[in-house]
Amino acid sequence: MRPRLKLVHKGIILVTVPLVLNLAFLAILSWLLNQSEIEVKRQVRSKEIIAQANSLSKLFYDAGVAMGGYSITKSPLFADRYDKIVREIPESLEQLKGMVGDNKHQQDILHNLAQITERGLQLLGEAKAAIDENQVDVAQYQARHMYKEIRGLADQLQQELKGLTDEEKKVQDESPESKSRWQRGVKVFIIVGVGVNVLLAFIGFFFFIAGISRGLNVLTDNADRLARGDKLNLPIAGGDEVAVVDNAFHTMAEALAEASRKERAVIENAADVICSVDADGKFVAVSPASEATFGYKPDELMGRRFIELIIPEDVNGTIKAVRAIRSQRGTMPFENRVKRKDSTSVNILWSAFWSESERSLFCVAHDITERKLAEEAIKASERRIRTVIENMMVALVIITRDGRIESVNPQAERIFGYRSDEMVGRHVVMLFQESKKFSDSDEGADHEKFMENLFTISLYKIGEFDCMKRTGEDFPVELSLTEFQGPEGTRFMANILDVSERREVERLKKEFVATVSHELRTPLTSIRGSLTLLNVGALGALPEKAKQVVAMAERNTLRLITLINDILDIEKLESGKLDMVFDTVPIRNVIERSMEAVKSFAEQNGIRLEAGGAESMVHADGDRLVQVIVNLVSNAVKFSPKGETVRIAVEESPNWIEVKVIDRGRGIPAKYKNLLFQRFQQVEASDSRKKGGTGLGLAICKGIIEQHGGSIGVDSEEGHGSTFWFRIPPVNAGSRVLETNLEQKTA
Amino acid sequence: MKVLIIDDEEDYRNVASMCLGMLGGMDVVEAASGQEGLQKAERENPDVILLDLYMPEMNGIDTFSNLRKNPCTSEIPVIFVTTKGMFPEFDQLKGQGALAVLTKPFDPVNFSAQISDILKSGSQNTN
Numbered sequence: 001m002r003p004r005l006k007l008v009h010k011g012i013i014l015v016t017v018p019l020v021l022n023l024a025f026l027a028i029l030s031w032l033l034n035q036s037e038i039e040v041k042r043q044v045r046s047k048e049i050i051a052q053a054n055s056l057s058k059l060f061y062d063a064g065v066a067m068g069g070y071s072i073t074k075s076p077l078f079a080d081r082y083d084k085i086v087r088e089i090p091e092s093l094e095q096l097k098g099m100v101g102d103n104k105h106q107q108d109i110l111h112n113l114a115q116i117t118e119r120g121l122q123l124l125g126e127a128k129a130a131i132d133e134n135q136v137d138v139a140q141y142q143a144r145h146m147y148k149e150i151r152g153l154a155d156q157l158q159q160e161l162k163g164l165t166d167e168e169k170k171v172q173d174e175s176p177e178s179k180s181r182w183q184r185g186v187k188v189f190i191i192v193g194v195g196v197n198v199l200l201a202f203i204g205f206f207f208f209i210a211g212i213s214r215g216l217n218v219l220t221d222n223a224d225r226l227a228r229g230d231k232l233n234l235p236i237a238g239g240d241e242v243a244v245v246d247n248a249f250h251t252m253a254e255a256l257a258e259a260s261r262k263e264r265a266v267i268e269n270a271a272d273v274i275c276s277v278d279a280d281g282k283f284v285a286v287s288p289a290s291e292a293t294f295g296y297k298p299d300e301l302m303g304r305r306f307i308e309l310i311i312p313e314d315v316n317g318t319i320k321a322v323r324a325i326r327s328q329r330g331t332m333p334f335e336n337r338v339k340r341k342d343s344t345s346v347n348i349l350w351s352a353f354w355s356e357s358e359r360s361l362f363c364v365a366h367d368i369t370e371r372k373l374a375e376e377a378i379k380a381s382e383r384r385i386r387t388v389i390e391n392m393m394v395a396l397v398i399i400t401r402d403g404r405i406e407s408v409n410p411q412a413e414r415i416f417g418y419r420s421d422e423m424v425g426r427h428v429v430m431l432f433q434e435s436k437k438f439s440d441s442d443e444g445a446d447h448e449k450f451m452e453n454l455f456t457i458s459l460y461k462i463g464e465f466d467c468m469k470r471t472g473e474d475f476p477v478e479l480s481l482t483e484f485q486g487p488e489g490t491r492f493m494a495n496i497l498d499v500s501e502r503r504e505v506e507r508l509k510k511e512f513v514a515t516v517s518h519e520l521r522t523p524l525t526s527i528r529g530s531l532t533l534l535n536v537g538a539l540g541a542l543p544e545k546a547k548q549v550v551a552m553a554e555r556n557t558l559r560l561i562t563l564i565n566d567i568l569d570i571e572k573l574e575s576g577k578l579d580m581v582f583d584t585v586p587i588r589n590v591i592e593r594s595m596e597a598v599k600s601f602a603e604q605n606g607i608r609l610e611a612g613g614a615e616s617m618v619h620a621d622g623d624r625l626v627q628v629i630v631n632l633v634s635n636a637v638k639f640s641p642k643g644e645t646v647r648i649a650v651e652e653s654p655n656w657i658e659v660k661v662i663d664r665g666r667g668i669p670a671k672y673k674n675l676l677f678q679r680f681q682q683v684e685a686s687d688s689r690k691k692g693g694t695g696l697g698l699a700i701c702k703g704i705i706e707q708h709g710g711s712i713g714v715d716s717e718e719g720h721g722s723t724f725w726f727r728i729p730p731v732n733a734g735s736r737v738l739e740t741n742l743e744q745k746t747a
Numbered sequence: 748m749k750v751l752i753i754d755d756e757e758d759y760r761n762v763a764s765m766c767l768g769m770l771g772g773m774d775v776v777e778a779a780s781g782q783e784g785l786q787k788a789e790r791e792n793p794d795v796i797l798l799d800l801y802m803p804e805m806n807g808i809d810t811f812s813n814l815r816k817n818p819c820t821s822e823i824p825v826i827f828v829t830t831k832g833m834f835p836e837f838d839q840l841k842g843q844g845a846l847a848v849l850t851k852p853f854d855p856v857n858f859s860a861q862i863s864d865i866l867k868s869g870s871q872n873t874n
Contacts, residue, residue, distance in 0.1 A: 533770070539769075
């Protein structure tokens with residue numbers, strides 16, 4: 001594995017290697033320089049040594065000469081000279097010593113020299129001394145002796161000096177050669193060294209730069225490849241900055257690819273069609289959703305003009321919208337209808353954006369067909385509702401909990417005589433006759449009480465009120481409140497029906513009924529009375545035939561009277577005004593009276609009557625209960641075969657007193673059971689003629705029992721007789737019978 | 748038992764008279780109007796008055812109040828008689844000596860018995 005070098009390291013290497021080489025080079029050069037310096041010094045030194053040696057030799061010679069001279073002349077000049085020289089010789093010797101340095105051979109020589117010198121000087125000293133002491137003979141003797149020794153010494157000296165100088169001369173002779181050798185060598189060295197250095201520098205630089213530039217090329221190439229969408233080069237190995245950038249680049253490319261994948265996924269899976277259209281209006285890219293929305297696969301749309309898809313009527317609008325988008329560079333949604341491949345059309349909401357740099361229109365097409373249909377449906381529904389509200393016969397007034405009128409419908413305007421703006425914002429009590437009674441001082445409390453009453457009577461129920469028109473005129477209404485949640489909170493809707501007409505009609509009907517009944521009953525009174533008087537013989541005995549005829553007339557009169565009574569009863573029942581007087585009555589009493597009333601009728605028909613015992617008390621109108629039981633028993637007798645028994649049974653339980661009238665007659669088919677207690681119902685039309693009866697009886701019974709707070713019904717199976725039953729609450733345990741509240745409506 | 752019938756209809760008076768008289772054994776006096784009724788009531792002092800409600804000039808209710816005002820007639824029990832199904836004012840008058848309301852047509856045979864019963868028990872429902 002190649003070492004991971006950062007650029008810095010590489011740079012350092014690039015610089016330090018030549019540097020080091022340079023330094024080495026310099027070191028070597030300086031060494032060489034040093035060497036040549038040493039050489040030169042050596043040369044100089046050797047020259048100096050030679051000079052010195054020669055100088056010493058001269059000195060020695062001079063010393064000899066001086067001595068000779070002295071010995072001959074005995075001149076103090078020579079003596080002085082000799083002294084001088086003698087003094088100089090050790091100095092020179094010392095100097096020479098110093099110059100010779102470490103050279104062993106030369107040191108030896110010098111040592112010898114020193115010895116020789118010493119001997120020589122000694123000799124010369126002796127000579128001088130001799131001379132001084134005028135011991136000429138001695139001197140001459142010594143001189144001859146000395147002269148030989150001195151000559152010998154001098155030769156030795158010369159020898160030694162020669163040895164010294166020869167060596168040096170050798171050096172001297174060598175030096176030009178070695179010098180030129182050195183010089184050549186140095187030159188070569190310099191040239192080679194510089195050459196190598198430069199080469200190395202270039203190579204290093206080359207690799208360095210090449211490395212970087214290769215890396216940069218790869219990066220640049222990668223950038224191009226990324227832009228084109230091609231696969232990238234392999235990652236650059238190494239740890240330097242370029243490799244790091246390359247790695248980062250790869251990571252970025254990955255991230256971009258991922259983002260692109262996600263974007264693609266979004267586009268391809270979006271329910272909306274995502275597309276782009278070029279400057280000529282042709283599709284250049286279409287997402288797969290186009291198949292579902294437009295019916296065309298994306299490749300079927302590529303290259304086609306997008307305007308081709310638009311329904312002709314919408315083309316102009318679309319063009320305008322697109323132009324606007326292109327010029328204003330914003331996105332402004334527009335709608336149109338698109339013709340699908342299957343020629344159906346869909347409503348589309350387009351969001352489009354024009355990119356100047358890409359010269360394309362980027363669009364998202366959202367199918368709003370359903371929304372449009374829903375909007376249409378809502379609008380249609382609203383229209384219907386508005387029509388209903390505006391035309392309905394019931395006035396609608398919407399109020400808040402405190403009674404502020406929020407809105408009214410046209411019918412409300414009509415019945416109250418106000419315009420809606422005259423009503424909205426004011427308190428609803430203005431529409432009621434109550435408001436006439438209010439004082440100005442405590443309006444708040446009055447209003448609150450009124451509202452409480454309003455809710456109590458008419459919330460989810462129908463209440464009756466007296467309302468007031470704008471003119472101050474009173475009129476009766478039926479009113480019902482329902483609660484609902486409006487956009488701003490809880491509201492109440494009052495349905496108000498002007499019932500003045502109805503009341504009027506009712507009043508007229510009552511009057512009519514009263515009048516008619518009066519008019520019918522009056523003559524019937526006389527007729528009945530007359531016939532009865534005749535029949536009982538109070539006005540004289542009648543012939544048999546006459547008796548029969550009178551009896552018949554009487555019967556029919558009674559029938560008429562019953563009919564009128566029934567009709568009147570029904571009317572009263574239906575207007576909730578059947579007069580009943582409630583009392584605590586023993587049920588036994590009621591049963592007995594009923595039996596008594598029906599006894600002869602049953603006997604006539606050959607039917608036996610049976611009644612069970614009963615102990616309970618009921619809160620009832622006894623006469624009316626008798627009426628009911630008589631009705632039921634009469635029916636039972638009518639429809640029972642001769643010889644049969646009709647039984648009256650009483651069941652007492654904590655919640656109910658049940659009275660049952662049981663017969664063995666022909667029974668009632670199932671389909672008639674529900675109809676029986678309605679007006680004018682009889683199981684067979686022929687019944688009314690055979691058995692008599694108006695068909696009102698059971699309806700009246702039902703009315704009476706229900707006014708008692710009870711219920712009535714029949715259990716019967718065809719061919720197996722019937723049991724007519726009714727239940728009323730007993731008088732104990734908190735049973736409360738509905739009083740005939742003359743103001744309350746029956747169901 | 749003496750009965751005073753106050754009713755503006757002649758036929759009714761006749762038939763009622765005959766029924767009460769012949770079949771009921773009662774002594775019947777007739778008055779054709781409220782006014783006449785007041786006079787006859789004072790003069791004849793009947794045991795009970797059968798009073799029609801709807802009469803011209805002085806109707807039943809007014810006649811009743813006048814009867815009550817007159818100390819000679821104020822104690823005589825009164826039974827109202829009417830064709831009308833309802834007589835709501837009766838409740839108020841009950842306390843003042845009006846015993847019952849009977850409807851027309853009456854049961855000729857039982858009429859007198861009904862009247863006796865009413866007198867005996869003091870009050871009864873409509874028929």
